[in-house]
Amino acid sequence: MTALVLVEHAGGAVHDATLAAVTAAAKLGAVHALVVGDSAEAKAAGEATAKIAGVEKVLVAGGPAYAGILPENVAPLAAQLMAGYDAFVAPATTTGKNVAPRVAALLDVMQLSEVVGIEGERTFTRPIYAGNAIATVESSDPKLVLTVRATAFDKAAPEGGSGSIEDVAGPGDSGLSQFVGLDASKSERPELTSAGIVVSGGRALKDAATFEQLIVPLADKLGAAVGASRAAVDAGYISNDFQVGQTGKIVAPSLYIAVGISGAIQHLAGMKDSKTIVAINKDADAPIFQIADIGLVGDLFTIVPELTQKL
Template sequence: MSTLILADHDNQTLGAATLVAVTAAMKLGGDVHVLVAGSGSGAVADAAAKVPGVDKVLHADDAAYAHALAENVAPLIDGLMSNYDNLLAPATTTGKNVLPRVAARLDVQQISEIISINDDGSFDRPTYAGNAIATVKSSDAKKVITVRGTAFEKAETEGGSAAIEAISGAGDSGTSSFVSSEIAESERPELTSAGIIVSGGRALQSGENFEKYIEPLADKLGAAVGASRAAVDAGYVPNDYQVGQTGKIVAPEIYIAIGISGAIQHLAGMKDSKTIIAINKDEDAPIFSVADYGLVADLYEAVPELTGKI
């Protein structure tokens, strides 16, 4: 039994979600290899080699892989899979983009966003926006699996000493090209790795109110800022703030939901948080069903008072 993991990275830093995939791979047993496909990504390969549990790092350094274009990365992985029983990737934007294409090339069914691995070889994954957990088992000879980034403990970042092997693939397929990226820069922590998240909902009514009420509280707590889909769709905050089924899946130590009613799509993205605090003037809001601490109050009064006391 051997497993290949597609590393999530930005050519400089190994993504934290990759550490979760390593833990999942170790539960499958056998050798664990990590593929770092990028350009100028030597530091990422070095970091992957230091992760305990990783037996080998395959490093494909080519300009064709600089932006993780699925049309280029999928053929690379396909060419390697004759040596592996399982292919894993974190359920990030890259993993969700690349792995279905690999599954199609291998003619197998993908198992998406698993949250646990069972002793009988089956996998648990959320369905119906997390309201039900499906247990699935595949008879395919090779398993193609994405791993929810909050489902397993992160592997350590030091202590390993895996060998790094340089490999090459077909390179640029010529079927797609990178045009540009718009990356939001912030001094606050990134949502998926933050220990504390302060999220706002449609009740904030405007982007100005996010700046006035949510951001000062987040800054005092050293927290990331999140939002419900309703707030994003209304244009209050950028898309990358969205937490939920169609946004980012998070599990911080503390999640503060302000003016968020708690639609099932939002709960699917944050209900694994260690401690959930909800502030909402509607005492029947669904968010209170998952909250550890709830305050029924007008956010425009409660949030400034809370911020002032920190």
């Protein structure tokens, strides 16, 4: 079996989620990678992808039509290439979730979403009911289309590979969408989904100013990424780019610090695989304490500044 992995990249650098997808695809068989983007960026990303351990071949499609990895243009290309592949694998990120369903529709097969385990060539495990149960599923479709949860697989080594690079051409511009530009937020902190430490705040922080005053200094002291519950995002404390949970980002850092987060099931679905969970909450009966490795019951407005100072 040979799998085609969709590569996510920015500025010629391959995202960590792709490295996890390569590891997952390697469990199916040989790994080839698909890199799309404008000509210069696709070329740089293709060269970087060829160095990833385990990647045998890199297919590069460059040009204005593929700038921004527009799913309306990328999916027909991927579906066309799938004539020579058994599986299409994409990270379960915003981009992957945008492209993979379209590929599945064009191939007339069912997509397997949020795969966390590969038990065989056609047998997989995936979370259901907000992660409270794990389903084992088997596909009988002639082609497989998977999105894989990056936190469930180790990252492939970004160096050490020597894959060949091949230029490919596809249908081009579908005329359905156009990439105008990318206004990406820039931060010196680690990216949320790949950070080793995450400090998240909840609705108990009262407002955006308090969130900034308490959570950000603690995160900076620890070199951590900042996260938030959906309640905090909906209340306007911070933008939804930082939301952790079932409808936000899935994280599994070495250390997750939940400040003023009660632990609704939707939030737990996004962070319960963290190696060590620390919860700070004044409510001793909050659900977050049921999964926390370390729980501190008390007033976060006193505890967090004191913790930050002592660090």
